[in-house]
Amino acid sequence: xxxxxxxxxxxxxxxxxxxxxxxxxxxxxxxxxxxxxxxxxxxxxxxxxxxxxxxxxxxxxxxxxxxxxxxxxxxxxxxxxxxxxxxxxxxxxxxxxxxxxxxxxxxxxxxxxxxxxxxxxxxxxxxxxxxxxxxxxxxxxxxxxxxxxxxxxxxxxxxxxxxxxxxxxxxxxxxxxxxxxxxxxxxxxxxxxxxxxxxxxxxxxxxxxxxxxxxxxxxxxxxxxxxxxxxxxxxxxxxxxxxxxxxxxxx
Amino acid sequence: xxxxxxxxxxxxxxxxxxxxxxxxxxxxxxxxxxxxxxxxxxxxxxxxxxxxxxxxxxxxxxxxxxxxxxxxxxxxxxxxxxxxxxxxxxxxxxxxxxxxxxxxxxxxxx
Numbered sequence: 001x002x003x004x005x006x007x008x009x010x011x012x013x014x015x016x017x018x019x020x021x022x023x024x025x026x027x028x029x030x031x032x033x034x035x036x037x038x039x040x041x042x043x044x045x046x047x048x049x050x051x052x053x054x055x056x057x058x059x060x061x062x063x064x065x066x067x068x069x070x071x072x073x074x075x076x077x078x079x080x081x082x083x084x085x086x087x088x089x090x091x092x093x094x095x096x097x098x099x100x101x102x103x104x105x106x107x108x109x110x111x112x113x114x115x116x117x118x119x120x121x122x123x124x125x126x127x128x129x130x131x132x133x134x135x136x137x138x139x140x141x142x143x144x145x146x147x148x149x150x151x152x153x154x155x156x157x158x159x160x161x162x163x164x165x166x167x168x169x170x171x172x173x174x175x176x177x178x179x180x181x182x183x184x185x186x187x188x189x190x191x192x193x194x195x196x197x198x199x200x201x202x203x204x205x206x207x208x209x210x211x212x213x214x215x216x217x218x219x220x221x222x223x224x225x226x227x228x229x230x231x232x233x234x235x236x237x238x239x240x241x242x243x244x245x246x247x248x249x250x251x
Numbered sequence: 252x253x254x255x256x257x258x259x260x261x262x263x264x265x266x267x268x269x270x271x272x273x274x275x276x277x278x279x280x281x282x283x284x285x286x287x288x289x290x291x292x293x294x295x296x297x298x299x300x301x302x303x304x305x306x307x308x309x310x311x312x313x314x315x316x317x318x319x320x321x322x323x324x325x326x327x328x329x330x331x332x333x334x335x336x337x338x339x340x341x342x343x344x345x346x347x348x349x350x351x352x353x354x355x356x357x358x359x360x361x
Contacts, residue, residue: 148293
């Protein structure tokens with residue numbers, strides 16, 4: 001089982017969109033995938049994958065606080081997303097309840113308990129991949145998410161703040177011994193020379209560039225309520241997601 | 252090679268002050284050898300002496316010395332088990348240093 005942490009230095013880069021679509025595409029390729037929302041301060045990946053607030057009775061927060069076992073906080077969405085065996089897609093959502101979010105701000109993310117839970121989840125569902133939708137930036141919780149990664153997928157926009165922030169993230173990841181770091185650039189403007197940008201990113205960060213996403217009004221129109229991978233499976237932007245999958249699975 | 256690696260790690264550990272409650276912020280500041288060993292241990296979750304010896308290509312008695320030194324510095328915890336022998340685990344505490352004033356939290360409690 002491989003842990004893929006999806007991270008960005010700044011908020012709003014598109015991590016959850018990326019993680020959700022990758023998870024679905026992995027599953028469509030007959031893989032068994034778990035998606036874990038570790039963005040406790042702004043959770044929401046469950047919504048992409050068909051989970052409603054009403055049905056989420058147990059969350060990752062509750063597991064970390066010792067209120068439930070990990071399996072109780074895991075939701076198998078395979079059937080509702082039309083995924084056939086052997087594929088599997090399991091979501092471990094974070095709580096979107098205000099009090100829970102505030103409690104998480106005050107409390108700690110227990111690395112040992114998280115690590116233990118991820119292992120149990122992986123064993124219970126025989127997962128091939130576990131995608132961690134991380135918080136943005138560098139803090140204690142994201143250091144945990146990065147440290148756990150077998151592959152770190154860093155998402156950035158084409159702007160100076162993200163370029164500088166990505167340098168910090170890559171340095172931190174290397175210091176934590178992450179052996180594989182992939183970059184993905186999001187919302188590239190129309191005039192962008194993708195080949196040249198990919199070369200520049202690769203040379204600057206000494207990392208593989210997994211994909212460059214053009215700006216997409218169609219993606220925005222999904223309003224984080226569903227994945228392009230299922231809603232419009234023939235959309236051209238999916239070639240970028242599939243390229244990332246190919247890079248991840250090629251090693 | 253193994254002896255040199257062991258010596259380097261012991262020197263790095265000697266340079267560290269003991270911690271009570273290892274945080275990720277602590278870990279990221281450690282010398283490279285200790286830092287990478289700890290992150291490997293985080294991935295492995297629970298480890299034994301011979302696992303570390305194999306991972307670092309050092310002698311088992313050096314591995315034990317290393318783990319004992321790391322435990323004495325507060326970097327790992329040792330568990331004695333009947334069936335699996337001595338086991339070690341990295342235990343990371345949250346390092347949040349900022350404190351939101353209580354009066355702000357009280358607003359949400361009302």
